[in-house]
Amino acid sequence: MSNTIYIEYTFKVTPLQPGSDILIAQLGEVGFESFVETEEGVLSYINKEDWQQDIINGIQVLKNPNFRIEHRISEIEQENWNRKWESNFNPIQVGKECTVRAPFHQKPKMGFDVVIEPKMSFGTGHHETTHMMLQHILDHDFKGKGVLDMGSGTGVLAILTAMKGAAYIDAIDVDHWCTLNATENVERNRCTRIRVLEGDVTLLKDQKYDVILANINRNILLGDIPAYTSVLDRNGMLFLSGFYKEDIPLISSKCTEVGLKFEKILEKNNWVAVKYVF
Structure with a gap:
């Protein structure tokens, strides 16, 4: 992967919030793989093989008169992106028990020390949705549970559930680079009970889970x-994020159709992470 070329979009966003969050969500829907939030806006990355000249033409927030968004485009090699990521990635703390950091950060005195090197994958804990999903995990008992992490990205959620005692975890992502990166992070954190798989819901067949995590659009x-x-055990828990507060009625309606009940919500900057029970 060392010769992979990525297209970098440097966005300057005014006002910064919620403009940057809206932009990230909409870019993710058209194939952008990774984001770095800056003091002025967002750095966004997409594999050159998946890129088209007009890829952002349909991004609605760029046409919204409430925001002023400027951008420039450049090509960047994987190794250069890694250096840029290191210069922008600071460790984060989730609650009083957990930190998410890079290998080059000093080890903290925390109960759960998650070490992540995201490269081109989504999920460092900095974005509101990942942060809230980590909060949900910290607030629940995972000992002996079977866990599914859909859209696992870096594997950060799966790794924390393993640290909290989950019996087995399947971490699934449709993106090849994400599965490679998650595998590296799983090994880095010595989580032997995590199985990383490449694919989508068609992989969900015979296995049953007590807990399902899905941080997807x-x-x-x-x-x-x-x-x-269909693969969630009775009395199981489903945690969903990757959407806004105003999307809850649509999500809850679909959950109700399949027998799930709303139980808890976390909210941060209009992003939400919602718990449903079976």
Whole structure:
């Protein structure tokens, strides 16, 4: 992967919030793989093989008169992106028990020390959705549980569930680079009970899970919730994020159709992470 070329979009966003969050969500829907939030806006990356000149033409926030968004484009090699990521990635703390950091950061005195090197994968804990999903994990008992992490990205959620005692975890992502990166991070954190798989809900067949985590965009969730429910044990828990507060009625309606009940919500900057029970 060392010769992989990525297209970098440097966005300057005014006002910064919620403009940057909206932009990240909409870019993710058209194939952008990784984001770095800056003091002025967002750095966004997409594999050159998946890129088209007009790829951002349909991004609605760019046409929204409430925001002023400027951008420039450049090509960047994987190794250069890694250096840029290191210069922008600071460790984060989730609650009083957990930190998410890079290998080059000093080890903290925390109960759960998650070490992540995301490269081109999504999921460092910095984005509100990942942060809230980590909060949900910290707030629940995972000892002996079977866990599914859909859209696992870096594997950060799966890794924390393993640290909290989950019996087995399947971490699934449709993106090849994400599965490679998650495998590296799983090994880095010595989590032997995590199985990293490349694919989508078609992989969900015979295995049953006590807990399912899915931090994916709204449209994918709406299509895949029935598949999640088909492999969720009775009295199981489903945690969903990757969407806004105003999307909850659509998500909850789909969950109700398949027998799930709303139980808890976390909210941060209009992003939400919602718990449903079977």
